[in-house]
Amino acid sequence: MDLPIVVGVDGSEPSLRAVDWAADEAALRGAPLRLVYASLWERYEGESLAEDLGKPSEQVRAADIVRVAAERARLRQPGVGISTDVLPEEPEYALVHEGHRACALVLGSRGRSGFVDMLLGSVGLTVAAHADCPVIVVRPGGDNRVRADARGRVTVGVGEQGEDSAALRFAAREVQLRHATLDAVRAWRCPSHETTDHPLLAGEPARLHEQHAVEVLDRALKGTPAEIDLHRRTVEGPARKVLLHASREADLVVVGARRNPGHLGLQLGRVSHALLHHSACAVAVVPEQA
Structure with missing residues (x-):
């Protein structure tokens, strides 16, 4: 059934x-x-x-x-x-x-x-x-139709789960149902303590963090069905701000939420919380096993 x-x-x-x-x-x-x-x-x-x-x-x-x-x-x-x-x-x-x-x-x-x-x-x-x-x-203000003739885009925030990401599998299924584009986004940041004023070294920490984001994104998308119209990108900035901005051009934003069995408190991170309150389009929170 x-x-x-x-x-x-x-x-x-x-x-x-x-x-x-x-x-x-x-x-x-x-x-x-x-x-x-x-x-x-x-x-x-x-x-x-x-x-x-x-x-x-x-x-x-x-x-x-x-x-x-x-x-x-x-x-x-x-x-x-x-x-x-x-x-x-x-x-x-x-x-x-x-x-x-x-x-x-x-x-x-x-x-x-x-x-x-x-x-x-x-x-x-x-x-x-x-x-x-x-x-x-x-969310209010959206088209509220599951179809591809509005923006035709499903955005997924890519975390550290790799190919085992339930959120990514859910997003891929939505894209196939809608005949839409999958916008896979990995946000990255360079910690302030790793920056330097030396002109020959100033760009190195940022480059390393961006490269790590590219590698994480590549691993996560390795098993994505070949027939999917896939747009992958890494963006510098806090993940919640990056995905909120992406929601303006999407029909659905998908994020994962880790589930810790036995934990009684709210199991939502700052990214999911921000999207649920402020996203410009519908938001799907998909449970991920810790």
């Missing part, structure tokens, strides 16, 4: 844009789409209390939210199989748990109640930091 693409919905416009993006992705992958609303409404509101007050319960509202989202997805991609669920659970727990049986989780950039709030809240960050499948955050 094909694993679904799971979308966290809460009725907000950003979450509905995430539904659009996920429906397109599901159509390309030939995967089912699962729409999930999670809230602890049972803890704070019993159905009988809501009925006594003459107001619709949160359960009814949640059912309406997933129904509207499902109708939107069906209109956008009629051929995609769609399922929905309302879960009386903590949103963080629900989505991370859903990730155990999903090919990807898709979230909006901000949620109405903090459910998928990547800009100000902690729920989306927690999911991106702990899910064991790729987490895609649909």
Whole structure:
């Protein structure tokens, strides 16, 4: 059975844009789409209390939210199989748990109640930091279509994992689905303590660091499918700034996030954190084993 693409919905416009993006992705992958609303409404509101007050319960509202989202997805991609669920659970727990049986989780950039709030809240960050499948955050202002006729570019930040990089494999798959270009970027920096004022030596430390970046990039891309339109480059500067700049010309930016089993804290580095908050396009955070 094909694993679904799971979308966290809460009725907000950003979450509905995430539904659009996920429906397109599901159509390309030939995967089912699962729409999930999670809230602890049972803890704070019993159905009988809501009925006594003459107001619709949160359960009814949640059912309406997933129904509207499902109708939107069906209109956008009629051929995609769609399922929905309302879960009386903590949103963080629900989505991370859903990730155990999903090919990807898709979230909006901000949620109405903090459910998928990547800009100000902690729920989306927690999911991106702990899910064991790729987490895609649909940023505001983008085209929100999985297609190659906008910019036709998927950018991947290349780390130290080499050919074993899950992020690079995910990016290569996205490029093949979209018939797009793979923009593989390795950022590098020359530490300030290695610079010198001597005119004959001033360029040597920088050259060595740049050469190392080229070697890392070459090793990582060694197994990239030959049919992929590949653009490789090394750029001097902090990785988060380099990739944020690259996001302006991309449809999707892909980065890896190391997973350390048993570690309870947020497992996101500065690069992933910066992209989730400020990228100009959708961001995919792909778990990498430490």
